[in-house]
Amino acid sequence: MAATGAYFSPGVSSPIFRRALPLLGTLNSGRIQSMTSRFAISVDRVPSTFVEAEKGITSEVKREERSVVAETRKRLEENEEKKPRNGWKDYLEQAEELIVTDGGPPRWFSPLECRSRVDKSPLMLFLPGIDGMGLGLVSHHEKLGRIFDLWCLHIPVADRTPFIDLVKLVEKTVRSEYQRSPNRPIYLVGESLGGCLALAVAARNRDIDLVLILANPGTSFSRSQLELVTPLLEALPGSLSSALPNILSLTAGDPLRMVLDNVVKGLPLQNTARDLIEDFTTFSSSLPVLADILPKETLLWKLKMLKSASEYANSRLYAIKSQTLILCSGNDQLLPSQQEGERLHKLLPNCDLRKFDDSGHFLLLQEGSIDLVTILKGTSYYRRGKYHDYVSDFIPPTPYEAKQVIESNSLINAVTSAVMLSTLEDGTIVKGLAGIPSEGPVLFVGYHMLLGLELVPLVSRIFNERNILVRGIAHPMMFAKRKTGRLPEISSFDTFRIMGAVPVAPSNLFKLLSSKSHVLLYPGGMREALHRKGEEYKLFWPEQSEFVRMAARFGAKIVPFGAVGEDDLGQVVIDYDDLVKIPYFKSEIESLTNEAMQLRAGASGEVANQQVHMPGILPKVPGRFYYYFGKPIETEGRKLELKDREKSQELYLEVQSEVERCIAYLKEKRESDPYRSILSRLLYQATHGFTSDIPTFEI
Template sequence: MALPLPFSSPALLQRHFHRFLPLRPAAVTGAPPSYSSPTPTVRSPEKTVQRNLDVETNLEVLYDDLSGSVSVKDYFDASREVIKSDGGPPRWFSPLVCGKPIEGAPLLLFLPGIDGTGFGLILHHKSLGRVFEVRCLHIPIADRSQFKELVAFVEYSVKHEHRQSPNKPIYLLGDSFGCCLALAVAARNPTIDLVLILVNPASSFGRSQLQPLLPVLEALPSELHVAVPYLLSFFLGDPVKMAMATVPDGLSPQQTLDELSKRLIALLPRLSDLSDIIPKETLIWKLELLKSASSYVTSRLHAIKAEVLVLASGKDNLLPSKDEAERLWSSLKNCSVRYFKDSGHALLFENGINLLTIIKGVNMYRRSKQIDFVEDYLPPTIGEFRKTFEQGDRLFHLAIGPVMLSTLGNGRIVKGLSGVPNKGPVLLVGYHMLMGFELSSIYEAFLREKRIIIRGMAHPFLFSNIRESSRQEFSRFDELNVFGALPVSPMNIYRLLQQKSFVLLYPGGAREALHRKGEEYKLFWPDQPEFVRMAARFDATIVPFGVVGEDDIAELVLDYNDQTKIPFIRKQIEEINQHTVRIRADKSGEVSDQELYLPGLVPKVPGRFYFLFGKPIETREMKSVLRDREGANKLYLQIKSEIENLISYLKMKREEDPYRSIFSRAIYQASWGVESAPTFEL
């Protein structure tokens, strides 16, 4: 039977919790909670776009996760309420705002820092609650459980849930002290499928700046204990970033400054609440607890088999989180790190930090024992779209001024993507620009105009651990994962087309994206026409497309041939390529070498990118190519020739564009107050 905590405000209890679970095993085995949450209104980049649902999750593409509707102020409000007459043992609670998760959602257990309230995840409840069953651990301020007792409590819950769903992973999300609990449980249960997400782990407490604080606190007169929270707040992080976390996007600079000022003014007085949330006696106890916890965990790191993600702040004034991330990365067998160089200790409260986006970006979201890049993919949110394309890629977009064109069924070329089908399965086949410069514009155009996710086939190297390091920041590779990239393989293409998805395929692969000097706009396709047969098997529509413009923004000065003549660079290239997966080109055993290297580029004054999607090719009446190799090869060569023709057309027509130069475009856009300039006549 679930036991609620005593609250002075029943309304707050109803707003924040489904239930509290006490330490007793009998309560943990209770029936799962019932959920009631309205479906949020989804804001689209374009008002006229149709509603699209992801086939597997039924999450709406570009759904609103409402992550900006809660602030750090809510953390203090909820914490003050929960500590009134706060008694009893540690217990779990399920935040009501998390709502009902998607079918098959894994369990996520949040293990709090030294505050113990369990509200450290409050800014992320709504986004995580869509795809996880979220439960948070609450440790009352008067509780004096030893570290091993807390470990036993969490361990019991983990074992119970594992017995209920042995084929599903259990996520342990630890914040500071909670990371020690997560690591300890993982070390004691190496056979249970656990995924650990550690935010500034306090396993580094032995090297922390907090160590000399303990004797000072013990000697501090009781009448001065109110100064403790202000001392702690200095270490927690940048208040401006915390206040900025909930400032809405899309505001003017002046509006943003006004909103930030209001939130900062409202936040600063709340820091005094820390003296109630973490009283002096509780703080001293928690610091002693940290000493035993870090020692316990350090001696057991070798036993941890779980998948681990460490989120480390570069400006953590409480703990040496950067060094601890390096230690864990080198000590644990399956550990990844994402490093936030400008963030403080309170990472989960800071602006720009979205836990769900990070989890998706590192491919750590799964609903079974192994990650399934097709079944486990989650569609992007409206917040992820805006952060990537309207903030992160804004300058690049302005610099290249992309022109999107498509071809109708009657052969007429039109602006926009109206010539591309609205329903899958669709196989987009095209030319891969140098360094994949074209990808961002394609993803944005399909999401903005059609609200369609493109599942891009990417080189397996991008999904290997060789590119990982202990200082890895959230990167462009992670963003590709968020927006649908997955390893290229016949099975992945098969399953995506079977689900009527939009699939982006570059037959030339890395050989085109990393071409040599003088090979601009040249197709490097293998001799095997298997994607044609795959498309015909599922009645998919093949849409060839051409892209030009890479030579308008950069010049290739140091290519693969040049770099292999330099000994130390050649060695690095050889090491990287030893870990890559070679792509089979035909059944006779011919292998297409997909050598990876980083081209030496010199930027130019930006020109313009041009995209042309050709006339859709229906395969519904082409079942014969499944058995007729000659017919399949003929269609394959036809598609290749069509792409070459599209590229030639764009190269010719761009010469007629009066706004090809960034200067002419900028003048036009500033004069007319528009976001894009026109192009050549169609």
């Protein structure tokens, strides 16, 4: 059975039609089941008036429709600069509307905020927790709606569909959509009970490309205190709503706990009940709505369903091969979610884990702390095809996301007070970044400081001052990690992926340049970033050209640059040569190096010597970072010329020489900078204002 979703927008006389959504179950007498003005309307048969309106739509209506879409996009762009919405407030407001028009079987709806999506967007199905409203992503609708075709499952309050029947209903939709678009993944986002539902569907449909996003999944039910709630509820006198007048009359202290003490006075479970109610304290004033969402009979039914769902999903974990991302809270008062996340991470073969230590059970409704789209970007979980493509599937960071990433690194930006110099087309050196080409493709090629310390100020300043996103070519260990190992947690690199970093590979460089991107490349790689004592500012490049012909193929401008200042922050006192003399550290280095993917395995010389280790660094009173971008080298029109190996090698050595010249220039000029020391910079800011630009040497 099929249904049509239609939108109603203020100021538009005709509905904006969408393609049909499959409807689970049947609706009474074929009547329209309105999901209120906020949501797409679900019907099982299109009324004749709708058909006539669609057939007779005029150009005027089309213009109005385009106007509505344009206005919607403008509103979304404006919202990008705002903080994430208040999830609980929106949830309760919209849940109240849904309850008024509730009735019928479980069904899908698509929020009005989700109508402006990109082409070939994958389907995302949201599977709710025990509330059944389908509004758990209300804070994320606008952003998700731009990159997904989002459907939310709504289970009416009075519905008593068993868990296995819900599995079959979701499965029917999944199989139908898979037949329609077999080359696109289907995302199942499940929270709590919905997490069990997603796992069950994945276990039964191993032939379908499913991506599971599980927020505090209910598979830990048997190890939680929720099992104790069923006898507690059965012992409560009357309905839950009978206690609401007393709850609402309390204005001091912790009213929810006080009322619960009164309700269960004398029962051994009262301390348990206190803990379980923690997550509800943020919306105590809206308890009447909550009582309508989960009346006593419904809550009892849902808790029993969660128990059976947990058992069903756990018994079939062995069959799940789907790509899975688990989001778990460290302060979940209802389920042991963090321990459960770690357990599932070990059991599921294709699974990643992200922890949110300060979040409670209702993870996706937490105000300001969780953004599902940002999480998908950081984990590289968004894809439109069989595999994630780091170029075609990349979604640029919104201004708000970029601001958050840059502010998270504000300390190093403040401490280093970077000086940026660039070169104009006529060879003039100027302060600032005016010499950087605005239009791509552009290939920045430079020196990799100790531990890659130059990356944050470089990317931040170019983004803030020129509105250019620099896509870094990075080591593969930032994108994949064994479940057992000693390399840093893969989550520590999420911000790099949000800002567009891609694994080093010729294919990725090809795609970036073909898409006219600004690309950052370090030929010296890890060998420069983990250099030995006395090797500051020494280049370790391959002997043969690696990037020149690729740049010439797309007419990319090559911008050589130097960066200095690492020796003003710290001094290497224990390096690789020292560590390998100690058996324990030698063994650790070998283990880390074997765990990390090896690059340039066929290369010779120092550039192939990329052992993974952490040098011992003695901190200094912080100095200053300096960057000098040389004159862009044109490769446009030189494709045939640079196919010749000798010619490409000559240009390669020219770029290398230019990087060394930039470094030498900065090392000399910084000696005359009166504000090289952080003490002199702090004194300047104290007298001129802490937001003032700090001067430097004369060019």
